Amino acid sequence: MKLWIRMTWLLALPCLAACHRGMEPVAFHDDGYPPALSDWHVVEARDGVLQLNQGVVPYELNTPLFTDYAHKLRTIWMPKGVSAHYSATDTFDFPVGTIISKTFFYPIPASEPRNAKDVARTYDTRRDFAGQGLNLANVHLVETRLLVRRKNGWIAIPYVWNADQTDALLARTGDVQPLRLISENGEREDFNYVVPDQSQCVSCHARDWTTRALQPIGPKARHLNRDYRYADGDENQLTHLTRVGYLTGAPAPADAPRNANWMDPHASLDARARAYLDINCGHCHNPKGAANTTGLTLDISTPKDRHIGICKPPTAAGQGTGDHFFDIVPGHPDDSIIPYRLSSTQPGTMMPEIGRSTVHKEGVALIKAWIAAQPGECVVLH
Known part of the structure; x- marks a missing residue:
């Protein structure tokens, strides 16, 4: 099984070389609400892959937030010449110009016939990825949320993917999509996937309820201190972010806090x-x-x-x-x-x-x- 996974990864590597072809540079919008996700050029659906642009770094959390069994592709982008400052306990201090994206998606069930609203309830991610992007033949995209660091602080901007899976459109008032979870044993569960409206983002992202200023939740040392399979091999995420210039002040991973993986049978x-x-x-x-x-x-x-x-x-x-x-x-x-x-x-x-x-x-x-x-x-x- 490990050999198969490794071979799949090696076969996907040629895709990475083409991931940035034809994509305009990432566009940071310092005001307003661009009508489409593609206006930012952070991630784009191209040639059957949700591709990451140049300088867009993917990451994962040791234990992720649960969202109706959705899988998530998380990314960070920063303009050249700036870095986030490390904190051992709090969200890293990200500079103005940072764009954090989180794309919510589901694997497509292998069973046939498939209704358009059928999505898989599984923790298996092996069919999701094409290089560091997503294989659109195997996944159904639902939404992409952006957290954008502007001069006056963070702002959350939600986008919902269209039926053709070609772009995601601005959805400041949220959205509701009826879906059906299908488990590996065939069990079915109908539910409404709710995309929060823009004003609801503060209920989770306001770390200080007095100021109600938004902050990212995931980019903290204890959540990021783990390995990720990047295009050039496995590397600790704190080390990688430091190496590419996105993070300063981080200690060696062994000296940084680390949360457990909630599914790790070896953890207490x-x-x-x-x-x-x-x-x-x-x-x-x-x-x-x-x-x-x-x-x-x-x-x-x-x-x-x-x-x-x-x-x-x-x-x-x-x-x-x-x-x-x-x-x-x-x-x-x-x-x-x-x-x-x-x-x-x-x-x-x-x-x-x-x-x-x-x-x-x-x-x-x-x-x-x-x-x-x-x-x-x-x-x-x-």
Whole structure:
């Protein structure tokens, strides 16, 4: 299997040499909202491939945010002569002119006949990529979100891919697409994929709820400290970003923080669960985030005491609690509020509040297993 994957990669390399042919240079727009993704020339659908332009660097996260089982192609581009400044804990300090893109897509199911709304529910990415771009014969593109660093701060701009998969068009008011997930065992699940409107981006990307200034979530040391298979071979992402001039001040990868991969069987259950909660919940549940009034902090730096929810009563009762008394009841996941809310798709109950229409079954199973392994007990005072 490893030989097959390596041979597939080698066969894809000739595509990389052609990836930039005919593409205009990346265009940074310092104001306004260009009507099409192709106006930026960051990624473009050409010759059956979603191609990355010159200087557009792909990256992945150790543990990604869940979005209805969508796969994601993430990229960073910066103008020449500038770099981001490293931080051990926070989002890197990116310069004006930076464009971060995230393309949401699904593999196309192998089963036939296929309805146009059918997409695969799988973690297998082997058929997705052509070089560092995406093989459009094997994937269905849904949306591409841009985070653009302008003089007055970050701005989020959403684009939705057209039916022909030739370009993505501006969608400031969001979009809803009915899709059907098809699992490898043939199980089907109909759902509405929701593209957030532009104003909703602040609910996740405002790290400081007082200023409500947008910040990228993923480009932090602990999320990026991992290897990526670039065109010229495997390399640690922090090392690569430093080598190409996109990052300054980063230590050796061994000296930088690193979150676990939530699916890594070799990592501890605690490390996997904390990484999952960090990326999916920590951007709101932190002392300055949108959920700071709840007293529940779920980013990776939170010590394992009541702040992370162990024997912590909720700040409000009602629908969102499921009549449970504590966010986390050690040893009893079915009595805990956190997995109850992760398992819901009902407005007012589900968490996260936006960004998904389906339940992440594997993610819920991880958090339940983690809670089941916690020692101790909670006392209900009457």
